[in-house]
Amino acid sequence: MAVSSLTMSLVFVKISFLILSLHLFFIPGNAAETLSLSYDFYQKSCPNVEKIIHSVVSQKLLEAPAERDSKINLSLPGDGYDVFFRAKRAVELQCPAIVSCADVMTIATRDLIHLVGGPRWEVTKGRRDGLISKASRVDGNIPRVNQSVSEIIKLFKSKGLSTLDMVALSGGHSIGFSHCKEFISRIYKYNATFDIDPTMNQGFALSLRRPCPKHNLDPTVVALNDVATPFVFDNFYYKNLLKGVGLLATDQMLALDSMTEGYVKRMAEDQSAFFKHFVAAMIKLSGIGVKTGRDGEIRRDCGSFND
Ligand SMILES: *[C@@H]1O[C@H](CO)[C@@H](O)[C@H](O)[C@H]1NC(C)=O
Ligand SMILES: *[C@@H]1O[C@H](CO)[C@@H](O)[C@H](O)[C@H]1NC(C)=O
Ligand SMILES: *[C@@H]1O[C@H](CO)[C@@H](O)[C@H](O)[C@H]1NC(C)=O
Numbered sequence: 001m002a003v004s005s006l007t008m009s010l011v012f013v014k015i016s017f018l019i020l021s022l023h024l025f026f027i028p029g030n031a032a033e034t035l036s037l038s039y040d041f042y043q044k045s046c047p048n049v050e051k052i053i054h055s056v057v058s059q060k061l062l063e064a065p066a067e068r069d070s071k072i073n074l075s076l077p078g079d080g081y082d083v084f085f086r087a088k089r090a091v092e093l094q095c096p097a098i099v100s101c102a103d104v105m106t107i108a109t110r111d112l113i114h115l116v117g118g119p120r121w122e123v124t125k126g127r128r129d130g131l132i133s134k135a136s137r138v139d140g141n142i143p144r145v146n147q148s149v150s151e152i153i154k155l156f157k158s159k160g161l162s163t164l165d166m167v168a169l170s171g172g173h174s175i176g177f178s179h180c181k182e183f184i185s186r187i188y189k190y191n192a193t194f195d196i197d198p199t200m201n202q203g204f205a206l207s208l209r210r211p212c213p214k215h216n217l218d219p220t221v222v223a224l225n226d227v228a229t230p231f232v233f234d235n236f237y238y239k240n241l242l243k244g245v246g247l248l249a250t251d252q253m254l255a256l257d258s259m260t261e262g263y264v265k266r267m268a269e270d271q272s273a274f275f276k277h278f279v280a281a282m283i284k285l286s287g288i289g290v291k292t293g294r295d296g297e298i299r300r301d302c303g304s305f306n307d
Contacts (some may be wrong), residue, residue, distance in 0.1 A: 036292040037124035041103075046095035049125075050107055056087040057111040084108055088302045101302035102127035106286045116175055118233030119275040123286060128296035146185075146249055149257040159288055161281065167254055167263040168277035169285065173247075174237040175230060177222035180212035183248055188214050199252050201244035208247075223247060238268035 042049045060083045088104045103125045114120035147155075156166040186197035187205045196205040204227070211221050224230040225247050226237045237251075241264055246252035254260045267274040300306055 037126045037287065037290065039122055039124055041125035042095070042099060045098045046091065048094060049091055049099050049103075052090050052094060053087045053104060053107045054111050056090050057083060057108050058115060060086065061112075061115055083112075084302050088299075092300065097298050097300060099125075099298070100127050100129045100296075101299045102129055102290065104302065110282070113172075113233055116231065116233045118174075119279050121279045121283065123283075126292055128291040128293075129299040130291060130296050149250075149253050149260055152250065153259060161284060161288075163259055164263055164277055165281035165284060167260050167267065168274065168281045170251065170254060171235065171237050171267060171274055171278050173225040173251060174233050174235070176225045177230075178225060178247055179219065179222050180208075180217050181219070183208070183223070184212055184214075184217070186249055187212065197249065197252075199244060199249075199256060200246075204245050225251070235267050235271040235274045238264050238274065242268055 084101065084105050087108050088099075088101055091099045091104060103123075106123050106125075106127065110121060110123050153163050153166060156162070161169075186200055187208050189195060190197045196202055208223055211223060226240060227245060227247075228236040228240055238255075240246055241252060241255035244252065246255065255264045267277070297306055
């Protein structure tokens with residue numbers, strides 16, 4: 001697939017990170033609550049649901065405006081949600097009030113990852129949508145880029161996700177991007193001893209100073225999470241970490257902490273191992289704290305509650 005077609009994918013992955021954040025921070029419960037989900041949940045009520053969503057996601061990738069590639073300047077949230085909104089609208093046309101936004105997002109995220117070179121897996125369905133707006137509370141609550149590895153492990157563990165799951169899910173940064181403010185403290189005045197974070201490849205750090213100047217930072221500018229193969233879902237994210245070319249401090253630390261470095265090396269050496277663990281972790285993640293049965297609702301519009 002042409003690079004221009006893939007840029008949109010960057011947006012989606014940021015969104016899948018958002019989903020991850022929503023799960024981890026706002027939804028009580030843990031990965032054990034997956035019993036009432038099933039692969040054939042919509043077999044009678046909306047048999048084409050996966051086809052409909054896949055076609056919307058592929059279409060969205062093809063539409064990516066080419067000029068965006070040269071600039072790596074994306075205005076995020078609107079675009080990122082757009083694919084989910086569109087997928088949901090397409091599903092509503094054929095199966096009104098049947099398929100939840102939660103299921104649409106789960107399927108669309110899976111399709112996106114597969115369309116940019118990643119693994120594909122079957123997703124269970126039957127989630128219902130929450131009645132409390134969580135998106136509005138996310139901003140101040142996403143994992144902070146300066147959290148320590150043990151803090152992050154603890155957070156994942158509280159949701160039933162292991163250290164290995166955490167390292168594998170971090171591989172989502174094989175595509176995607178981050179805003180300058182998320183790593184700028186690593187490239188200027190790091191601390192009293194070092195101007196640049198000493199765990200960072202110094203040439204890499206210097207190359208980030210041009211798009212991310214110390215003053216008059218353009219908040220719309222972003223840097224690629226995986227400089228080696230930014231548009232392909234692969235294991236270069238981990239290879240980069242071993243060379244000090246991790247963009248965020250939380251990425252880089254995974255290669256340096258004794259609790260995680262073994263996993264990073266394994267993923268860097270073996271892409272199929274990465275895919276296997278990534279899929280297992282995504283499946284666990286998509287089962288965390290889901291609402292089923294009579295809980296919640298089937299939203300008509302993913303952007304708002306039914307009245
Ligand atoms: C990025 O895009 C925004 C909105 O389209 C624009 O205002 C801004 O100037 C752009 N920045 C760069 C560096 O092109
Ligand atoms: C992380 O960053 C925030 C603000 O960016 C700061 O308030 C906090 O003290 C930092 N935590 C650590 C452990 O450095
Ligand atoms: C600066 O950071 C490095 C690496 O994290 C650390 O070893 C060093 O002690 C820090 N220096 C100060 C003065 O905090």
